[in-house]
Amino acid sequence: MVFRRFVELGRVAVVNYGPDAGKLCVIVDVIDQNRALVDGPFRETREDKKQGKLVEGLGMSRQAVNFKRLVLTDLVVKGVGNGTRSGTLEAMLHDQNILERWNKTAWAKKLIAKKARAQLNDFQRLHATALRRQRAAIVRRKYKEIVAEQRK
């Protein structure tokens, strides 16, 4: 059994319990065996005055979080020390494209899909069922073709 994801300064984690569930954060310090000091220095989509546009956010303020509430990801922000401030961390996140890299992962896509599915209204759900039926029909048709080919 090899461990691949470690608690370390700069490790990106997802919060999976509590009011901040679903948010990304970075481990900025280890308080003790049970808790990490964690920071997700972006606020929810805000205007970045330097870039002059809306910036997407991880949206978690610096706080102590229990490891039980965190799930470690494969991403690590390089250069994070235990004195790293929110502003510096924000710059590192920008430079290392953490949000982009996260959004590319299958994990992130699944989370988005889950959220989208949870917010469907009745008509959208009916539409989804119809699409699923259509996909199943296409698959079945193709399968029958292959079986027929095999029989020849």
Add this chain to the structure above:
Amino acid sequence: VSECVSIRGIMGKRAENAQMRLYHVVGRECPSEKNPEPKLCRMKIFAPNKVVARSRFWYFMKRLRRVKKAVGEIVSVNEVFDRSPLVAKNYAVWVRYYSRSGQHNLYKEFRDTHPTGAIDQMYADMASRHRADFSRINVIKASRIPSNLCRRPNVKQFHDGHIKFPLPHRIQRPSEKKFKTVFKASRPNTMF
């Protein structure tokens, strides 16, 4: 080492889940003919609320200064906050407690972001290790200490700029209590 406390609240004031609060209580004996200008005494008291803080103030005043609540007055009670509540720190706590057969002194160290969090940990620790509850414990002193003065290996192991450890054998929890079920269809995965 001086503690940094601030009476004015700052961002992220108190430790979120701490049950204890830190109060700065100032009081004195009431002025009398014998003693027209009595000295002010100040204490830093860890208590769940102001009422208990005042009570503990008189508890200590009676023992340390022979001043009863009946002949004294509390001048001010203020809650005080840590100046850097978002930094992991080392706290040293000097405790005097009554066991079943006598009284003892203890020195304990805790890692926390806020002194009240450390004191919470201390009370929990004393309750579990010595079966001592709030009424049997006197906090002599609680202060932040720099890493080089820490004595407990339990605390010193976190003084590592390149700290790195896995989270082995994890237990999956539902994201909300309402999703908790007694039975599950499949065995849990403990590696995540």
